[in-house]
Amino acid sequence: MIRVLSVTSECAPLVKTGGLADVAGALPGALAPLGVEMRTLLPGYPRVMAAVGRGKAVLEDPDLFGGPARVIAARAGGLDLLVLDAPHLFGREGAPYNGPDGRDWPDNPERFAALGWVAAEIAGGALTDWQPQVLHCHDWQAGLAPWYLRDRHPQAPVGSVLTIHNIAFQGLAPGDRLARLRLPPDGMTPGGFEYWGNISALKAGLVAADRITTVSPTYADELLTPEFGMGMEGVLRARQDVLSGILNGVDLDAWTPSYKTPAGKRRYTARLRAAMGLPAADGPLCVVVSRLTHQKGLDLLLEALPRLLDEGGQLALLGSGEPGLEAAFRTAAARHPGVAVTFGYDEALARLLIEGGDAILVPSRFEPCGLTQLYGLRFGTLPLVAYTGGLADTVIDASPAGLRAGVATGVQFHPVSAAALSRAFDRLCALYRQPDLWLRMQRNAMRHPVGWDQSAAEYAALYDGLIRT
Numbered sequence: 001m002i003r004v005l006s007v008t009s010e011c012a013p014l015v016k017t018g019g020l021a022d023v024a025g026a027l028p029g030a031l032a033p034l035g036v037e038m039r040t041l042l043p044g045y046p047r048v049m050a051a052v053g054r055g056k057a058v059l060e061d062p063d064l065f066g067g068p069a070r071v072i073a074a075r076a077g078g079l080d081l082l083v084l085d086a087p088h089l090f091g092r093e094g095a096p097y098n099g100p101d102g103r104d105w106p107d108n109p110e111r112f113a114a115l116g117w118v119a120a121e122i123a124g125g126a127l128t129d130w131q132p133q134v135l136h137c138h139d140w141q142a143g144l145a146p147w148y149l150r151d152r153h154p155q156a157p158v159g160s161v162l163t164i165h166n167i168a169f170q171g172l173a174p175g176d177r178l179a180r181l182r183l184p185p186d187g188m189t190p191g192g193f194e195y196w197g198n199i200s201a202l203k204a205g206l207v208a209a210d211r212i213t214t215v216s217p218t219y220a221d222e223l224l225t226p227e228f229g230m231g232m233e234g235v236l237r238a239r240q241d242v243l244s245g246i247l248n249g250v251d252l253d254a255w256t257p258s259y260k261t262p263a264g265k266r267r268y269t270a271r272l273r274a275a276m277g278l279p280a281a282d283g284p285l286c287v288v289v290s291r292l293t294h295q296k297g298l299d300l301l302l303e304a305l306p307r308l309l310d311e312g313g314q315l316a317l318l319g320s321g322e323p324g325l326e327a328a329f330r331t332a333a334a335r336h337p338g339v340a341v342t343f344g345y346d347e348a349l350a351r352l353l354i355e356g357g358d359a360i361l362v363p364s365r366f367e368p369c370g371l372t373q374l375y376g377l378r379f380g381t382l383p384l385v386a387y388t389g390g391l392a393d394t395v396i397d398a399s400p401a402g403l404r405a406g407v408a409t410g411v412q413f414h415p416v417s418a419a420a421l422s423r424a425f426d427r428l429c430a431l432y433r434q435p436d437l438w439l440r441m442q443r444n445a446m447r448h449p450v451g452w453d454q455s456a457a458e459y460a461a462l463y464d465g466l467i468r469t
């Protein structure tokens with residue numbers, strides 16, 4: 001058995017704002033058959049505390065960044081959890097990172113420094129009955145853990161890995177918070193965690209972790225360029241020898257269609273049209289399930305949308321995020337009967353969209369891996385995606401080569417522009433008008449391996465290489 005402590009700020013099914021939660025929630029189950037015993041350290045937000053109940057305190061700290069805290073060992077949501085119960089940091093209503101007004105909590109640097117601190121203490125041997133061999137940290141919220149571990153417990157028999165799910169979030173804090181974050185002044189250098197005068201929790205992790213991974217091989221390459229590295233490309237180039245990409249998978253038990261063949265899908269398409277108030281149509285029903293942010297390229301979709309509609313296609317969108325994008329999609333829906341939108345977070349509707357759609361759109365400007373195109377493959381909902389990051393690694397384009405070889409599973413477009421997306425809509429609609437070809441692609445898609453098998457083996461091998469004892 002390899003003992004791994006996974007450190008994350010969100011974890012499905014308990015608390016989720018995006019794909020990080022899916023992955024953090026799926027890894028323990030995917031890795032267990034490979035002899036990995038993973039425990040997940042998660043902040044004790046109110047809904048997490050409600051799910052775990054009283055639990056058993058395995059660690060206490062009278063002063064964790066300004067208040068008393070304990071770590072509770074519990075099982076919930078099928079996970080083996082270590083919950084950081086620190087009411088002064090996490091006992092607040094609202095989303096994990098922001099209050100009811102939508103604004104980030106001003107003490108987010110301290111809140112997640114505390115998470116990293118406790119992770120490092122556990123990795124350093126603080127629990128009497130469990131010593132992890134690997135510390136696996138996710139995103140900036142866990143970024144300080146490898147730094148604290150190296151700083152405070154250099155002799156601990158633990159290897160560390162930091163996984164980048166999205167480099168756009170870098171965990172910046174003003175440089176004058178050093179003492180409050182319990183960081184040493186000599187780390188405040190370009191070779192340390194300093195980032196243009198600020199402290200970056202992500203950079204601390206990138207510098208201090210033994211290994212760095214991201215969630216697809218193509219994104220691992222892209223991260224080394226100024227276009228995608230978002231200022232961290234230099235740090236990553238310096239650590240290129242320990243950086244690799246491991247694709248995300250999908251929990252196949254949770255994401256299994258109730259139909260085995262594409263034919264069975266039709267009734268879900270009808271159900272989806274009814275649910276969203278869409279009329280019957282000649283072209284493909286395209287769906288989107290997404291956070292509405294600049295990353296996801298949905299402004300490009302708005303620009304290219306007339307082409308899809310002109311060809312008889314439709315759009316059904318579920319998302320939440322930037323008010324400007326919501327307003328623009330609402331306007332599009334009011335103008336055209338072939339566009340239907342719902343705002344908010346709704347897992348049941350997300351599933352119906354993926355079950356019933358003909359195609360799923362992911363026109364992202366950058367996409368570390370992307371999960372919805374994987375769900376789409378599994379359900380025979382052909383992905384139309386930007387050729388970038390994990391989207392490039394998981395979809396086989398209906399290019400002449402892909403079609404001739406009989407292996408195509410979707411449509412990719414490049415560059416990531418409205419013009420290229422419009423042309424991709426032309427191709428999608430042309431494919432849709434050839435039912436045999438479309439069916440073949442659906443079959444290919446549904447057979448494409450999107451489970452965790454291969455990636456879990458890659459993580460297990462990575463952990464194996466980090467074992468020090």
Ligand SMILES: Nc1ncnc2c1ncn2[C@@H]1O[C@H](COP(=O)(O)OP(=O)(O)O[C@H]2O[C@H](CO)[C@@H](O)[C@H](O)[C@H]2O)[C@@H](O)[C@H]1O
Nearest residue numbers: 018019020165290291319344345346350367368369370371
């Ligand atoms: N309104 C809504 N209602 C219901 N469900 C919704 C929803 N909006 C989004 N979702 C769900 O949230 C998840 C989003 O995951 P993604 O991987 O697509 O993107 P995200 O950018 O959040 O994740 C980041 O981390 C993941 C994990 O590594 C990477 O795959 C990705 O590239 C990276 O940007 C999916 O499970 C999706 O179905």
